Amino acid sequence: MKRVYLLLPLLVLAVACSKSEPEQPLCAFDENGRIVMQSGNAEAACIEPAPIPTGALQERSGRLTILEAPLPPPFTNLDKKWPPDPIEAEPQIARPAMPAELSYYIRAFPQDREPAGAVLDLGSQHTIVLRDGCFFLDRKGDDDPLVQFPYSTALVVDEEGYLAFGSRYEPNTMGNVRVGLTAETGWYGEPSDPDPALAEACGDHKVVSVTTVSNPFASPERFNPALRRYGERSGATDPQILRRANACAMERAQRDADRRLRDPGLDPIDCNRFWGF
Numbered sequence: 001m002k003r004v005y006l007l008l009p010l011l012v013l014a015v016a017c018s019k020s021e022p023e024q025p026l027c028a029f030d031e032n033g034r035i036v037m038q039s040g041n042a043e044a045a046c047i048e049p050a051p052i053p054t055g056a057l058q059e060r061s062g063r064l065t066i067l068e069a070p071l072p073p074p075f076t077n078l079d080k081k082w083p084p085d086p087i088e089a090e091p092q093i094a095r096p097a098m099p100a101e102l103s104y105y106i107r108a109f110p111q112d113r114e115p116a117g118a119v120l121d122l123g124s125q126h127t128i129v130l131r132d133g134c135f136f137l138d139r140k141g142d143d144d145p146l147v148q149f150p151y152s153t154a155l156v157v158d159e160e161g162y163l164a165f166g167s168r169y170e171p172n173t174m175g176n177v178r179v180g181l182t183a184e185t186g187w188y189g190e191p192s193d194p195d196p197a198l199a200e201a202c203g204d205h206k207v208v209s210v211t212t213v214s215n216p217f218a219s220p221e222r223f224n225p226a227l228r229r230y231g232e233r234s235g236a237t238d239p240q241i242l243r244r245a246n247a248c249a250m251e252r253a254q255r256d257a258d259r260r261l262r263d264p265g266l267d268p269i270d271c272n273r274f275w276g277f
Contacts, residue, residue: 054161063133069178071253074217091169107133134202175218186211
């Protein structure tokens, strides 16, 4: 497991912001990145770092940078519903906002201290990226704001090893969206000044609060009627519809990343022929 460049002074902020208190202490490391040993050859009973997520770059600080990620195929079944089972009970907290084993790589995960309750439903979409352990809302220009996350958001590692935003609750009604992909961000506030601890960890950047960080494709019933209409117009079978719509969605996500990071002059890819409303 790679453990080079891991530094500790700001770990307390990352864990505190995420409201996750590990039962075991976080590990300490020597100048070579090895876990500090206790009592001769007995290794400290501490929480070891998670494997570095797929596609992440570890900076010399030990923190991670993630600017983009591939979109997994969003469509799997034209009859699928989300969530798959009716929700009959109140959602329950099922996981911490940030697992302690990931906190070695994150400088701060600023988050609301309690659920926001009913909020105005605004379908905004933004890309949230990780730069040297700090989460930024990626906008045009050089002065991107830091992100203040809602109480419901959790950092998770998905089944392919990518760092993603998920839900602290079960049942999870938001799906997972990878860091570096476009997410539904709901209502977002005006930029404000960071608190001193966040400014010390991530720099004196403005902060923007969002009310959700969810997968835009998490509600199949939002897309499936349009996909079926595409099939009726084109004569495509269900497997062909899924294959073509997935290919377009994945190509569009890659093109969006290319426009953000490499060539803003590229034309966007339009997939409305598949799921235009």
